[in-house]
Amino acid sequence: DSGVTQTPKHLITATGQRVTLRCSPRSGDLSVYWYQQSLDQGLQFLIQYYNGEERAKGNILERFSAQQFPDLHSELNLSSLELGDSALYFCASSVETRNTGELFFGEGSRLTVL
């Protein structure tokens, strides 16, 4: 158990809809990262938050947004969903210490867009 909790584990929705994925980081970790995993693209970095503020942005679509709250949990919002958004979405957390590097991943939220 990594200590990172993601909900929901599975989500099925329709095209055009909006969903919110939630992540609780490990106790004490200030950084939260979101990754998208699909069969053809592997693990793609979406966005990182550190102590409530956006720290880095990757290949995140404009239809997607995220935030980190004062209690350090994070939410990833996906809107105007398309079939191609079907994927596993992982949250990871870390202690933001220079060059430690290790990320602790949750078990993911599997999104299916029909």
Add this chain to the structure above:
Amino acid sequence: QQQVKQSPQSLIVQKGGIPIINCAYENTAFDYFPWYQQFPGKGPALLIAIRPDVSEKKEGRFTISFNKSAKQFSLHIMDSQPGDSATYFCAASSGRYGGSQGNLIFGKGTKLSVKP
């Protein structure tokens, strides 16, 4: 260039064999090279990592070999076991520019199957 290229896509070995997974990168700013292991239904978990100041690192049956001049690194699993069957991801990141140390760039993964 931000890509990390991983090969092979899949690998089948017999128990006791030594699977080797290779990765190559372009960005010379990368200074941290971890390998993550992912079992079905689970998130990736750090297996072993190396920094470019050493050419090899061993942890138990897992070894990373690093070739800085060729910009390549590889994972070797000695005496592989059926329990090693998983997907393995190489990754790279750079702490040089501050901030996004966790902006790991992952390879596309190698699905390893170790037959009994």
